[in-house]
Amino acid sequence: MTALSTNELQEPEELLKQKTLRVIDIIDGTSVDGPGLRTSIYLAGCRHACPGCHNPSTWDFAAGQDMSIASLLDVIEEAEFPVTISGGDPLYQSEGVTLLAREIKRRLGLDIWLYTGFTIEEIRASERLSQPLPYIDTIVDGPFIESKRDPSLHFRGSTNQRIIHLKH
């Protein structure tokens, strides 16, 4: 089910301290990235380059700073809200995201939303992109398409984007 080796599973604490994600911002208590108040983690880097993107500064893979999975988990635990992983596009850091999502589920049991510019079909077709799927509850998928923009949509920007509740 996961791409993690048995070796990694034996030493998770150490691994969580070593493994990092490139993080632009963490917002604790937002109401715009999914139902309820949530902790949103914005990861750096995106190559979709959608015209009209409301935050092109997050495209840069060097933006923000490195944070270990362990310290991210601390922040999430402290905030106690369900989690949204966004970006950038978090799936460019698929491996780290998988680890983070897995530990959020195992340790904290919190609901997880993930925003990505890939479609669910593209994700399922790719071994690398689909790694975190088992730990994600809801995916908001697809690129932002300016001509399909609709401000009345809930939690997404254009009508092609879908809110997909994954059933595990």
Added chain:
Amino acid sequence: MIQTVVKRDGRVVGFNEEKIRAAIRKAMLQTEKGEDESLLQKITDRITVTGTDQMTVEQIQDRVELELMKSPRKEVAKKYIAYRDQRNIARRAKTRDMFLEIIEAKNNDITRENANMNTDSPAGMMMKFASETTKPFVDDYLLSPEVREAVRGGYLHIHDKDYYPTKSLTCVQHPLDRILKHGFSAGHGESRPAKRIETASIIACISLETAQNEMHGGQAIPAFDFYLAPFVRSSLIEELKRLEEVSGKSLEHLYHKELTDYVKRDISGLEGEERLFAHAVNCTVSRVHQAMEAFIHNMNTIHSRGGNQVVFSSINYGTDTSAEGRCIIRELLNSTYEGVGGGATAIFPIQIWKKKRGVSYLPEDPNYDLYQLACKVTARRFFPNFLNLDATFNQHEKWDASDPERYKYEVATMGCRTRVFENRFGEKTSIGRGNLSFTTINIVRIAIECMVIKDKDERISKFFSKLDEVLDIAAVQLCERFDFQKTALAKQFPLLMSRLWNGGDSLAPEDTIEAVINQGTLGIGFIGLAEALVALTGKHHGECEEAQALGLRIVSHMRSRVNEYCEKYRHNFSVLATPAEGLSGKFTAKDRRSFGIIPGVTDRIFYTNSNHVPVYYHCSPRHKAKVEAPYHELTGGGHIFYVEIDGDATHNPKAISDIVDLMDRYNIGYGSVNHNRNRCMKCGYEDASENLEKCPSCGSSHIDRLQRITGYLVGTTDRWNSAKLAELNDRVIHK
């Protein structure tokens, strides 16, 4: 360097330093130590040199006062102040200027003191003239010298001082059942007991409106659902009787038929009595909906107090689990959601959801469905707010789920936050009681005065001793006002004393109210805890645990002193987390004049509301909840927890219930959620974007941006005073 002086009548004359000298000399000669020529010259020189080119007489006198206070001759300052006071009483040239400001309908801080009042209308102007002229009367003739000095020095603010001469009390929670059962007489018309929902809803309006004219604060209904529920059933019976006439059959056996819920259903396919009964229920639900809509509409349009104010009305509900009570709640929420007129958000009444575990909060609770609806309505319409009946301090030992009158033991609040519950002189309840008057302490000023002390412990202990002095004066002042209020005759407040106030019905019209007003509370409030903590420790309680510990020590201290006053003076004193609409900038302006701009303390033109984390400080809602929660238990006179959320809550009612969960978890008494709500006045388009200037749908720039001010909603910000406006612009969302 002062060159010219603006006299009181507006004339500009050349500066003459001899006038300053003469005034100081006069004051010195009245003291035991007498004249001190070198000090006199030093002060005069300093003022002359450091003053601006042109100054008013009042400004120069302020400077003289300040210099004298800073000098070793404090007794001269006292004489000088006394002399100024006398002169002012004799003069009152200010009255003319103030009248002119009102006449010209200028938008200034006098006319915008209260955001829900229209002071441009003739009735509004008339009231403003009266209000502005009674204030100096109170200062000169009704306050004791010690109190007057504390008010003048900017340590104390007496709320609703303009009403002081009228002996009015602040507010009351209406025992509406008494009115509905027995009727009442308001002015020239008598009202009979209500028989149906429409009448009951109108009588509720009239009760609020009439009492508003007899008091100076807000009006609330503590258990709207319980009070109106019987009229849902009587309206159903009325519908059945109508059907009896049509069908010629008796339906009497259906009059009291049990119902699980009053919901509309399709009657096609139904036959016989079932059809008739379902039809009667459908008609009843429509009537209740209409009656609730009318209630909201009336509360936004009926003006009181000479026609310039709508009633500051609040209604508490949510805990009646009967089918009838639930029908009231559901239809009230539905019509609130729909809005008034063309769908605009109703500003009144403030609605308050009584959240109680086992009743109206948890998924297994009988009113959970309505709680969910309440969250959805708040997400769009700002109301209802949430009152936490489970908070340790809001519980009542006599509450029993099987008691049909259990609402008597449920706390209710005024929408603005005023809370009356504990009672040393009778049953602990919110109903039939209210606040008598309240006074706020400027703890920031006290803290600033201690800033010169280098040693932190010494500084803080000095703060506490000064605070004690001001607390004592506040208690004395409230007692003095109480002693004045109690001389009022029952006939001065006819509805209040005949039907609403507990014990009032035992009074004859010519009796004084002395025997009954101890049911009310005296509030000692505070403002600017955040700024006071910055002055004392360099940090506020939102950003520093040490500051938070000191903040809690300060408010706990106030609480224990207030308990002592209860014993000493035999009144229901309480600590109030002051809302401070008109006060927000007044204290700050005065402190700035005295101390200049101190970073983090007087650098904004407002002080932070009571114990709140400053609106300009970024933090998550959970952090804000954790920091502010412990103050709720200490402030029995009222408190409110606000969260500003970042998105369009209409898409996300769960964000609202998440905030209620924070209240539940951290023992917060009362709270509400603020968010943006824009409405195009032309086409009705609504959204939640920040600073919307132009309607994206029709292009109109006539946008109503709804905001909350001291608990009340205000449509446009035109009527906000400058300090509150500055606070609004500094508000950050909590995320």
